Amino acid sequence: MTDLSARTVAFYGVGAMGSALLAALVGGDHPADQVVAVDAHPPALDRLREAYAVRTTSDLAEAARAADVHVVAVKPGDVPGLLATLAEHLGGDDLVVSVAAGVTSQALEEALPDDVAVVRVMPNTPALVGQGMAVVSPGSRCSEEQLELAQRVLAPSGQVLALPEKHLDAVTGVSGSGPAYAFYLAEAMTEGGVLQGLPREVAATLAAQTLLGAATMLVEGEDSPSVLRERVSSPGGTTMAALAELDERAVRAAVVAAVRRATERSAELGRAR
Ligand SMILES: NC(=O)c1ccc[n+]([C@@H]2O[C@H](COP(=O)([O-])OP(=O)(O)OC[C@H]3O[C@@H](n4cnc5c(N)ncnc54)[C@H](OP(=O)(O)O)[C@@H]3O)[C@@H](O)[C@H]2O)c1
Known part of the structure; x- marks a missing residue:
């Protein structure tokens, strides 16, 4: 079979x-x-x-x-x-x-x-x-x-x-809807680069290739996202400054809530069918 x-x-x-x-x-x-x-x-x-x-x-x-x-x-x-x-x-x-x-x-x-x-x-x-x-x-x-x-x-x-x-609604919240979260991040990184003076096409290329590279490290390597993030965050450096800003604005909590809402919405739509 x-x-x-x-x-x-x-x-x-x-x-x-x-x-x-x-x-x-x-x-x-x-x-x-x-x-x-x-x-x-x-x-x-x-x-x-x-x-x-x-x-x-x-x-x-x-x-x-x-x-x-x-x-x-x-x-x-x-x-x-x-x-x-x-x-x-x-x-x-x-x-x-x-x-x-x-x-x-x-x-x-x-x-x-x-x-x-x-x-x-x-x-x-x-x-x-x-x-x-x-x-x-x-x-x-x-x-x-x-x-x-x-x-x-x-x-x-x-x-x-x-x-x-029983896990498919949560799967929808993470990987089903997930590509849109990555596109959203790419849009925001591009916007940030443009605001700092980069040509839009250049900023878009930098954002997309950075997401691809980071995802490849996650998929092909053994290290967790936390370990990889710590490795690129030197004390007092540029990445730490950026991550402190993300924490200050509760971006992690917003993503967790977004996955929860997508999961709930998937269950609602399933019940409506
Ligand atoms: N796209 C995604 O990212 C994604 C992600 C997860 C799951 N899905 C699921 O994948 C499924 C397809 O999505 P899609 O975006 O590929 O839809 P789509 O582009 O609308 O493709 C569906 C195709 O099936 C045709 N069709 C409808 N009824 C038919 C029938 N009885 N016999 C033969 N052909 C028929 C449609 O023709 P008409 O246009 O004439 O109706 C259309 O060409 C959906 O159920 C969706 O929930 C999609």
């Missing part, structure tokens, strides 16, 4: 997220003729067929019959309609992997035949550049092998972790 190379993967919805996951999967050596793209927009399908030589169709039933792994990547509001059609064609060994925000595995399972396993995923936008952070949560009838299969579908687009579904 865990041998993905023998499986056909269908992507239902190839907008921003679906096409990013598809492109990474094909780039990660999954055979293009074992990937099916399905979308309501023919131009999106034409683009993917030309770029990656994958199979394309706007016929849900045809894709459902052809595939073993079914990646649901339509907007959350479109999920019930999509599953109502898929339910007529899925069964047995089929695995449904949903990236739709706020749609619980219970809701997915209720909309599908009893023998179809589901995995719910919270991805993030850096999947578009192969640096995503995805967390997968197994539904109630998902086996270890099926969870591993879902992880293999997502692995080419970045890092993948498995966690129980």
Whole structure:
């Protein structure tokens, strides 16, 4: 079951997220003729067929019959309609992997035949550049092998972790919404540089490359953020002066509160669906 190379993967919805996951999967050596793209927009399908030589169709039933792994990547509001059609064609060994925000595995399972396993995923936008952070949560009838299969579908687009579904709202607060926090910091650093006389483009480059470098040190090294921060903060120096200003303005507390609000909002939106 865990041998993905023998499986056909269908992507239902190839907008921003679906096409990013598809492109990474094909780039990660999954055979293009074992990937099916399905979308309501023919131009999106034409683009993917030309770029990656994958199979394309706007016929849900045809894709459902052809595939073993079914990646649901339509907007959350479109999920019930999509599953109502898929339910007529899925069964047995089929695995449904949903990236739709706020749609619980219970809701997915209720909309599908009893023998179809589901995995719910919270991805993030850096999947578009192969640096995503995805967390997968197994539904109630998902086996270890099926969870591993879902992880293999997502692995080419970045890092993948498995966690129980009760953590997905907090995951949304940290990594789902997190890219926006990093963009916000990049905007603020750029603004600061411009105010100190740097040309805007230069300040933007300095900010972006600094975030990339710092993130690479975090991901590739063994040291915690605190250790890395202390190492660049010499007593009485420039970095200490800047960090004292951030503490004075309670920026750390603001970020902690922002993650809490995003987590709460994710739970609210999930209840509303
Ligand atoms: N983008 C992100 O950063 C991100 C992060 C985490 C999770 N997600 C999740 O990823 C999912 C997709 O988001 P997105 O930003 O990629 O959305 P998107 O760009 O709107 O892409 C969805 C695509 O699916 C098509 N579609 C809708 N219903 C369909 C159906 N029944 N059959 C075939 N195609 C259908 C849509 O066509 P129409 O435009 O005609 O409806 C659209 O082209 C969402 O559920 C979202 O919660 C996204």
